[in-house]
Amino acid sequence: xxxxxxxxxxxxxxxxxxxxxxxxxxxxxxxxxxxxxxxxxxxxxxxxxxxxxxxxxxxxxxxxxxxxxxxxxxxxxxxxxxxxxxxxxxxxxxxxxxxxxxxxxxxxxxxxxxxxxxxxxxxxxxxxxxxxxxxxxxxxxxxxxxxxxxxxxxxxxxxxxxxxxxxxxxxxxxxxxxxxxxxxxxxxxxxxxxxxxxxxxxxxxxxxxxxxxxxxxxxxxxxxxxxxxxxxxxxxxxxxxxxxxxxxxxxxxxxxxxxxxxxxxxxxxxxxxxxxxxxxxxxxxxxxxxx
Ligand SMILES: Cc1cc2nc3c(=O)[nH]c(=O)nc-3n(C[C@H](O)[C@H](O)[C@H](O)COP(=O)(O)OP(=O)(O)OC[C@H]3O[C@@H](n4cnc5c(N)ncnc54)[C@H](O)[C@@H]3O)c2cc1C
Numbered sequence: 092x093x094x095x096x097x098x099x100x101x102x103x104x105x106x107x108x109x110x111x112x113x114x115x116x117x118x119x120x121x122x123x124x125x126x127x128x129x130x131x132x133x134x135x136x137x138x139x140x141x142x143x144x145x146x147x148x149x150x151x152x153x154x155x156x157x158x159x160x161x162x163x164x165x166x167x168x169x170x171x172x173x174x175x176x177x178x179x180x181x182x183x184x185x186x187x188x189x190x191x192x193x194x195x196x197x198x199x200x201x202x203x204x205x206x207x208x209x210x211x212x213x214x215x216x217x218x219x220x221x222x223x224x225x226x227x228x229x230x231x232x233x234x235x236x237x238x239x240x241x242x243x244x245x246x247x248x249x250x251x252x253x254x255x256x257x258x259x260x261x262x263x264x265x266x267x268x269x270x271x272x273x274x275x276x277x278x279x280x281x282x283x284x285x286x287x288x289x290x291x292x293x294x295x296x297x298x299x300x301x302x303x304x305x306x307x308x309x310x311x312x313x314x315x316x317x318x319x320x321x322x323x324x325x326x327x328x329x330x331x332x333x334x335x336x337x338x339x340x341x342x343x344x345x346x347x348x349x350x351x352x353x354x355x356x357x358x359x360x361x362x363x364x365x366x367x368x369x370x371x372x373x374x375x376x377x378x379x380x381x382x
Pocket of ligand 1: 165201
């Protein structure tokens with residue numbers, strides 16, 4: 092459990108970090124909180140010639156309000172998100188997903204950008220990003236671009252980011268009025284990656300009927316899965332059996348993987364229960380807000 096030798100770089104600006112990536116001198120990898128990358132290196136599941144540590148780049152840290160969204164800098168720790176009153180108020184789904192990530196020691200080091208860039212299919216943040224229609228800000232050697240979360244996650248640990256790009260921030264849309272949000276997951280032990288899970292948000296009309304729904308599942312495929320048919324079916328619904336029907340619709344096309352934690356058929360069954368539960372909680376919350 093010792094990493095293969097690498098050259099360590101500690102740039103002070105994003106531009107300097109990008110220059111090192113662009114140099115193309117062997118395999119180069121960005122280091123954020125190290126909560127996924129360090130075990131990979133230590134177990135020699137991967138080896139790189141250069142590591143570019145982003146922990147001394149202050150411009151990558153921070154949470155700001157920008158035109159209907161919260162812009163969360165890539166190097167903002169998960170613990171900062173967990174403690175943020177602004178995140179709790181403006182993007183409650185992101186806030187509520189955070190305590191499900193590992194243990195607080197992991198969240199102290201782990202970053203928002205690291206979780207998004209690592210793209211583990213059982214991770215909470217990618218599912219939050221997909222459910223809310225977040226945009227991933229990527230900076231490359233010559234330009235900045237924004238990729239919709241729906242297009243960013245392309246497979247297990249694989250994203251649309253180019254090797255010479257850095258995730259600099261994630262833009263999460265601010266919640267709409269009369270909305271509720273809930274995260275439900277099943278893990279074998281507290282702090283483990285989820286066997287299956289879901290992030291849901293709904294908004295209601297003045298009469299309490301659902302007018303928009305957002306559902307993404309995680310741990311059930313190679314990327315987070317947005318349940319668009321279920322979302323559409325929920326529009327106009329008042330809850331009750333509609334939620335359970337929508338939950339069945341959300342898992343109808345899933346073919347989750349089987350592994351030593353659970354067979355795919357179990358993941359699918361559990362996912363339906365979790366979606367129904369999360370929708371119920373989100374709807375109850377949305378209705379509690381007075382118009
Ligand atoms: C015991 C344990 C339990 C865990 N449980 C969970 C869990 O339940 N849910 C969960 O979601 N996660 C869990 N994690 C992972 C944790 O959330 C990590 O923090 C996260 O996956 C990676 O974030 P990081 O900042 O540590 O990134 P790192 O480990 O430093 O990097 C991960 C990968 O992302 C790349 N990367 C990082 N930042 C950027 C960037 N800004 N731009 C481009 N590429 C970048 C790196 O090059 C690397 O390939 C767990 C980890 C441990 C050790």
